[in-house]
Amino acid sequence: MTQNEMTSDDSTDSTAAGTTSTPDPSGEPLVDQSIEVDSTDGGAQTGREQVIEARDLDVFYGDVQALQGITMSIPENQVTAMIGPSGCGKSTFLRCINRMNDLIDAARVEGELHFEGKNIYDDDVDPVALRRRIGMVFQHPNPFPKSIYDNVAYGLRIQDETENLDEKVETALKRAALWDEVEDQLDKSALDLSGGQQQRLCIARAIAVDPDVILMDEPASALDPIATSKIEDLIEELAEEFTVVIVTHNMQQAARISDKTAVFLTGGELVEFGDTQSIFENPEHQRVEDYITGKFG
Amino acid sequence: MATTEPDVDWHGDDSSVNHLRGRAFEATCLAATAFGLVSVLLLLLFVANDAFRPLSADGGWLLTYAATVLAPLAALAVYYYRLDEPAGEVAYVTSGLPVVGVLLTGGFAVMFIELLSILEWFALVTSLVAAGGLIVAHGRLRPNAALERLVVLFGAPVVTVLGTPPAQFNWLVTDLAAALGVDFGLYHRVISLREVLLRLPYVPTNWLLLLGTLVAPLAVAGGVFIARRRDSRRAGFAVVGATLVGALAGLVTGPALGIGYGGWMLLVAFVALPVGIYVEGVVRRREGVRGLAFPVIAVLGVAVGSVVVDAAGFAGPDSWLDWGFLTSATSRTAADAGIYPAMVGSIMMIIVIVLATFPVGVGAAIYLEEYAPSEGPMGKFVTLVEINIGNLAGVPSVVYGLLGLALFIRIVQWPQGSIVVAGLAVGLLILPIVIISAQEAIRSVPDSFRQASYGMGATRWQTIRQVVLPEALPGILTGTILALGRAIGETAPLLMIGAAASVRLAPNGFFDVASMMPRQIYSWSSELEPAFRHGVLAAGVITLLAVLLVMNATAIVIRNRYQRE
Numbered sequence: 001m002t003q004n005e006m007t008s009d010d011s012t013d014s015t016a017a018g019t020t021s022t023p024d025p026s027g028e029p030l031v032d033q034s035i036e037v038d039s040t041d042g043g044a045q046t047g048r049e050q051v052i053e054a055r056d057l058d059v060f061y062g063d064v065q066a067l068q069g070i071t072m073s074i075p076e077n078q079v080t081a082m083i084g085p086s087g088c089g090k091s092t093f094l095r096c097i098n099r100m101n102d103l104i105d106a107a108r109v110e111g112e113l114h115f116e117g118k119n120i121y122d123d124d125v126d127p128v129a130l131r132r133r134i135g136m137v138f139q140h141p142n143p144f145p146k147s148i149y150d151n152v153a154y155g156l157r158i159q160d161e162t163e164n165l166d167e168k169v170e171t172a173l174k175r176a177a178l179w180d181e182v183e184d185q186l187d188k189s190a191l192d193l194s195g196g197q198q199q200r201l202c203i204a205r206a207i208a209v210d211p212d213v214i215l216m217d218e219p220a221s222a223l224d225p226i227a228t229s230k231i232e233d234l235i236e237e238l239a240e241e242f243t244v245v246i247v248t249h250n251m252q253q254a255a256r257i258s259d260k261t262a263v264f265l266t267g268g269e270l271v272e273f274g275d276t277q278s279i280f281e282n283p284e285h286q287r288v289e290d291y292i293t294g295k296f297g
Numbered sequence: 298m299a300t301t302e303p304d305v306d307w308h309g310d311d312s313s314v315n316h317l318r319g320r321a322f323e324a325t326c327l328a329a330t331a332f333g334l335v336s337v338l339l340l341l342l343f344v345a346n347d348a349f350r351p352l353s354a355d356g357g358w359l360l361t362y363a364a365t366v367l368a369p370l371a372a373l374a375v376y377y378y379r380l381d382e383p384a385g386e387v388a389y390v391t392s393g394l395p396v397v398g399v400l401l402t403g404g405f406a407v408m409f410i411e412l413l414s415i416l417e418w419f420a421l422v423t424s425l426v427a428a429g430g431l432i433v434a435h436g437r438l439r440p441n442a443a444l445e446r447l448v449v450l451f452g453a454p455v456v457t458v459l460g461t462p463p464a465q466f467n468w469l470v471t472d473l474a475a476a477l478g479v480d481f482g483l484y485h486r487v488i489s490l491r492e493v494l495l496r497l498p499y500v501p502t503n504w505l506l507l508l509g510t511l512v513a514p515l516a517v518a519g520g521v522f523i524a525r526r527r528d529s530r531r532a533g534f535a536v537v538g539a540t541l542v543g544a545l546a547g548l549v550t551g552p553a554l555g556i557g558y559g560g561w562m563l564l565v566a567f568v569a570l571p572v573g574i575y576v577e578g579v580v581r582r583r584e585g586v587r588g589l590a591f592p593v594i595a596v597l598g599v600a601v602g603s604v605v606v607d608a609a610g611f612a613g614p615d616s617w618l619d620w621g622f623l624t625s626a627t628s629r630t631a632a633d634a635g636i637y638p639a640m641v642g643s644i645m646m647i648i649v650i651v652l653a654t655f656p657v658g659v660g661a662a663i664y665l666e667e668y669a670p671s672e673g674p675m676g677k678f679v680t681l682v683e684i685n686i687g688n689l690a691g692v693p694s695v696v697y698g699l700l701g702l703a704l705f706i707r708i709v710q711w712p713q714g715s716i717v718v719a720g721l722a723v724g725l726l727i728l729p730i731v732i733i734s735a736q737e738a739i740r741s742v743p744d745s746f747r748q749a750s751y752g753m754g755a756t757r758w759q760t761i762r763q764v765v766l767p768e769a770l771p772g773i774l775t776g777t778i779l780a781l782g783r784a785i786g787e788t789a790p791l792l793m794i795g796a797a798a799s800v801r802l803a804p805n806g807f808f809d810v811a812s813m814m815p816r817q818i819y820s821w822s823s824e825l826e827p828a829f830r831h832g833v834l835a836a837g838v839i840t841l842l843a844v845l846l847v848m849n850a851t852a853i854v855i856r857n858r859y860q861r862e
Binding site: 098100103105106128129130131132133135136138140142143144145154155157158159160162202205206209 | 743755
């Protein structure tokens with residue numbers, strides 16, 4: 001587990017939130033404390049607009065229930081982290097947001113999930129159109145076996161947005177902090193890049209089409225510590241323009257980069273959801289505290 | 298931490314562990330492998346001996362060539378293997394490229410002699426290019442008109458290559474319209490660009506057409522390749538110029554050598570151009586330059602050997618498989634018998650098979666892998682279909698022959714024993730194999746690529762077209778070529794649909810009655826004269842095996858090429 005290497009030099013207690021590279025001096029609250037946190041029922045009333053709202057969402061794989069009555073709202077232009085032990089349904093929830101679960105024949109979704117006020121499981125929603133607004137980055141870097149340029153241009157080409165293609169590709173690579181490294185090898189195969197570069201390429205590919213939300217499924221779990229810290233820095237920058245939802249196994253990572261944290265526990269239930277700092281410093285539920293302090297999970 | 302030998306009893310030299318059964322099993326497996334390999338090898342040697350009859354040559358002839366060709370080449374091979382591996386690779390490629398080039402040349406030569414004139418080739422290529430140009434131009438001008446593009450995609454070839462449907466179809470339409478009480482008819486069919494070109498009153502001479510439609514495009518492709526690799530436009534132009542000049546020289550040298558300007562031009566395009574590009578690269582990189590000695594010594598050895606043999610008056614072997622065998626038709630006398638018409642028949646049959654099975658097989662594989670449901674009652678039905686495709690792959694070939702007979706000859710009424718019927722019958726036979734291997738190839742595309750594509754908001758069609766198919770194509774091609782290897786050797790369906798036992802003329806069209814190599818070999822096997830059954834038959838078998846070997850080698854080369862990347 002490479003992500004554990006990251007934790008070695010970080011303190012594992014709740015002050016980990018203050019040790020990140022954020023401009024805030026440690027000790028200062030990372031997020032606006034005036035936000036009223038309402039956990040478990042998830043209807044966090046923050047001043048910001050809620051882009052994604054799950055209402056009593058159940059997901060089944062065949063007869064197995066993977067998510068139980070999830071209700072939560074994800075605020076705009078913030079990083080929302082989802083943590084929890086393996087098999088707790090956090091990736092399933094992430095994949096519900098852009099309907100990637102549609103690709104699994106056995107998966108069945110009940111309840112509502114609203115994106116910008118529209119239930120994405122309505123019959124008149126085309127998942128293809130939805131995914132053009134909600135991009136995704138996967139656990140293992142999965143660039144296409146094409147050139148770096150073609151990888152970034154892929155989304156633009158499939159959406160027929162081929163004007164100023166060079167410019168858009170360059171912008172996306174710059175925003176993904178990859179441009180300086182690949183500037184003069186755009187026609188080289190993306191598979192020749194290192195794992196960390198590949199993952200940043202995948203991020204560039206996802207943001208090239210300018211989505212509203214970026215979903216990240218353990219984006220750094222297959223990477224070494226240095227590549228991981230680059231990805232983390234990148235995520236924080238991206239949150240200025242995009243809503244980022246990230247699933248991670250690494251609690252320190254969640255504490256470092258996220259504004260909001262949702263804790264899923266075994267059985268597919270959302271146990272606690274609120275500001276990252278309060279989750280890590282003062283969790284309401286004993287189970288969450290046990291999980292965060294490493295007593296189980 | 299004891300330093301003395303401890304007194305333990307676990308190390309097993311008291312035979313508490315029994316290896317006997319394992320060893321016996323291993324030995325049995327080895328024996329089975331060896332038996333299979335040795336018996337096939339012996340059989341092949343036996344057939345090759347019958348076909349080439351090397352022992353019918355004078356001892357001096359064999360010794361001369363052993364000394365001038367075999368010994369130096371063997372020594373070189375050992376040298377490369379032991380000391381200079383890059384050179385070995387170079388030797389391998391520089392010897393193999395010309396062989397492939399000559400085979401391609403032979404293929405095109407046969408095509409121009411038997412199938413279509415150079416003018417027809419020119420018309421076909423020009424109109425295909427025009428169709429491609431129309432499609433590309435439409436894509437550029439109106440990139441968002443998907444439906445329109447579909448119309449252009451199918452319409453362009455009709456306008457340029459096919460023309461409006463042939464007369465029979467027009468009568469059908471007219472009759473149908475009359476039956477419905479409408480006066481409508483396509484009384485004049487519109488001819489295609491291809492037909493316009495064929496009817497031009499003045500056309501350039503054949504050598505100019507050949508130069509323009511075959512040599513020049515290949516030269517430009519080679520030039521672009523070199524220009525990219527060396528980052529120099531001049532080098533690219535030099536390649537194009539040298540190729541064209543070399544090809545034009547054939548107008549004089551070709552006839553002088555007795556191969557005609559056409560043969561010379563084809564050789565320049567298929568042999569000299571690729572070999573030249575490869576050798577240039579080797580020399581410039583200065584890596585494995587010694588490998589170039591291999592083909593040079595091979596040619597020199599043959600030349601020296603032939604001079605010596607001529608001077609000393611040694612007689613060569615009386616081989617059944619010689620140039621005459623490959624270029625003449627079968628005959629009543631074994632010495633004159635050849636396989637040429639059957640070879641042309643086989644190649645044309647392969648063309649029909651490729652055109653029929655590749656789109657159908659790959660289409661079915663894509664549907665089954667990418668679209669078909671995998672859950673619920675429909676999923677079960679799909680599984681049933683897939684199982685039965687596997688079963689169809691095991692149905693005896695004679696049954697497919699019967700199917701071809703019933704379907705294409707009795708019902709569709711195509712001529713008995715014609716190439717198109719043979720191709721479709723054998724095509725049905727290999728269709729399950731093509732489907733299964735294409736399915737395997739599509740399945741081997743990592744799911745993460747599909748996920749990435751769908752996650753970007755690609756439709757299923759875009760994902761298949763841009764991600765899955767390009768990744769799966771090498772595997773699909775490999776599987777298809779291997780299946781074609783099986784198709785070319787099938788005999789039973791050819792017997793069932795009545796392919797000719799022996800023909801004296803190569804077929805000129807796809808509805809001609811023809812013989813194919815396995816059919817021809819089968820009919821030689823029942824000749825009374827022993828020379829047929831022993832000599833000619835063996836030569837035919839070796840020819841068939843050689844064709845098969847070339848096809849399988851192509852498949853392997855494609856697979857390795859893409860695996861490396």
